[in-house]
Amino acid sequence: xxxxxxxxLCGALALLIALAPGLAASIHAERAFDHGDQRLYYPDGPFLxxxxxxxxxxxxxxVWLQAIQYYGGFRRGEHDxxxxxxxxxxxxxxxxxxxxxxxxxxxVLSLEHGxxxxxxxxxxxxxxxxxxDWRLPFNVGFIHYVFANEYEVAxxxxxxxxxxxxxxxxxxxxxxxxxxxxxxxxxxLVLWEHLRQTTESADMRELAERMIEQGLQTLQxxxxxxxxxxxxxxxxxxxx
Amino acid sequence: xxxxxxxxxxxxxxxxVRDRLFYFVWFFGLVLIVATTVLSxxxxxxxAKIVADVGLAAMAVFGLLVVLLVGASMVRKEMARxxxxxxxxxxxxxxxxLVGKYLGLASTLSCMVVLMGLLYVLAVAVTPASLAWSxxxxxxxxxxxxxxxxxAAVLFSTIAGPALASALVAALFAIGHLHGSLQDFVAMSGxxxxxxxxxxxxxxxxxxxxxxxxxxxxxxxxxSQHLLLATVYGLGWITIYLLTARAVFLRREL
Numbered sequence: 001x002x003x004x005x006x007x008x009l010c011g012a013l014a015l016l017i018a019l020a021p022g023l024a025a026s027i028h029a030e031r032a033f034d035h036g037d038q039r040l041y042y043p044d045g046p047f048l049x050x051x052x053x054x055x056x057x058x059x060x061x062x063v064w065l066q067a068i069q070y071y072g073g074f075r076r077g078e079h080d081x082x083x084x085x086x087x088x089x090x091x092x093x094x095x096x097x098x099x100x101x102x103x104x105x106x107x108v109l110s111l112e113h114g115x116x117x118x119x120x121x122x123x124x125x126x127x128x129x130x131x132x133d134w135r136l137p138f139n140v141g142f143i144h145y146v147f148a149n150e151y152e153v154a155x156x157x158x159x160x161x162x163x164x165x166x167x168x169x170x171x172x173x174x175x176x177x178x179x180x181x182x183x184x185x186x187x188x189l190v191l192w193e194h195l196r197q198t199t200e201s202a203d204m205r206e207l208a209e210r211m212i213e214q215g216l217q218t219l220q221x222x223x224x225x226x227x228x229x230x231x232x233x234x235x236x237x238x239x240x
Numbered sequence: 241x242x243x244x245x246x247x248x249x250x251x252x253x254x255x256x257v258r259d260r261l262f263y264f265v266w267f268f269g270l271v272l273i274v275a276t277t278v279l280s281x282x283x284x285x286x287x288a289k290i291v292a293d294v295g296l297a298a299m300a301v302f303g304l305l306v307v308l309l310v311g312a313s314m315v316r317k318e319m320a321r322x323x324x325x326x327x328x329x330x331x332x333x334x335x336x337x338l339v340g341k342y343l344g345l346a347s348t349l350s351c352m353v354v355l356m357g358l359l360y361v362l363a364v365a366v367t368p369a370s371l372a373w374s375x376x377x378x379x380x381x382x383x384x385x386x387x388x389x390x391x392a393a394v395l396f397s398t399i400a401g402p403a404l405a406s407a408l409v410a411a412l413f414a415i416g417h418l419h420g421s422l423q424d425f426v427a428m429s430g431x432x433x434x435x436x437x438x439x440x441x442x443x444x445x446x447x448x449x450x451x452x453x454x455x456x457x458x459x460x461x462x463x464s465q466h467l468l469l470a471t472v473y474g475l476g477w478i479t480i481y482l483l484t485a486r487a488v489f490l491r492r493e494l
Contacts (some may be wrong), residue, residue, distance in 0.1 A: 054417035054447065057454035058297040061283075061290045068284050097458045100286045 059097035102126030134164035154178040189215045245340040252344020266285040288367040295360040296453040311393030313402035334379040335486040379463035384474040385450035389479035416447030
């Protein structure tokens, strides 16, 4: 091929490649497809479990990424969370030992749906599959403590978590903390601070920061000495 | 006899190298790089798990692709080219030829799994996960599973064309991993369906025996007894497939 011909060919190919993404985007826009509809027909966990063909864990990872993307779409205001539970159910049915999925789902169910019972049920399901994972009972205590203000129940869960292998010291501290039935805002600040420091999710960190800000505003508005129990900074120092 | 079998095996191995089958190893490396760099920011605390899951699964998938693309057409291709007649004119038994072909492809698969295993170790090393011996056990059992499928591919290659043989190996892989569901189906169904399902349950290998990938990613150990029994189970099926292949091939008109 002559140099001029090769140049024309390269130019044409470059032009086509440059135009392709725009063309694909316009096809998507033309179709006006609602991705929510797609999730309506998402296969449930038991079906996926039979269809896994030896690849349950990577399929669970794939659905997990879908669930994260879905939550991201919700945070961007693109849709609600109606299919979130279905996606998480598929993840934990395929891989019942996927600890992160239980943690994340329980937080989303508590914070975004306000459904603390569903969040606790999700964590209990996780405990059945992962009886040695101290983080799961700890998070049950977390929800009882922060959202339901059931300090006694919370302390029992923190103590359960503290008894498990490799449990962090702060399980015991939180057990004692909640047993004192100290000021709930200060206590929740400690828990939020811990979440903010340990989570790897930017969304969760942002949420924790939002809750910390709200908690601090509440504390500033409260009368001096109005909060019972240990002050937040002392407890937070203990966690750190 | 061993020299003749090894000569065929060596030729088959060289053929797979010439066919650039080891490019699959580079694809595997690419998959791992994507899993560690591109997917990691999206994984929300599950990076180590996802890299390990993807790595071990990709190893099985690429190995299966080699069995489907090469193993399933191995014998039939030489029959079509008439090179088989030339080979069998020499003092080489049909059974020896089949075993040689099998060992050649088995060597290729073993080399591939070892190379992919090295890349996997490198990929896991850059994640927060710790590499345990059980990961090596998972790779070993994946290799045994691939060797069983390779023997099945040799059998199907003697009785069917490449497309049908590939489909049969793929079906065997699927049913092998649905063995538990097949057992449920036997319990639920009745009549002819039940008899058919029960027969399938008995005559097809349970490939889930070799699947410890999810367990090792979650830190479960694999016992030496499991490794030993799975190896014996795998060798049993390899022997069954190769003996059946020999029996079919001896009666085949070339």
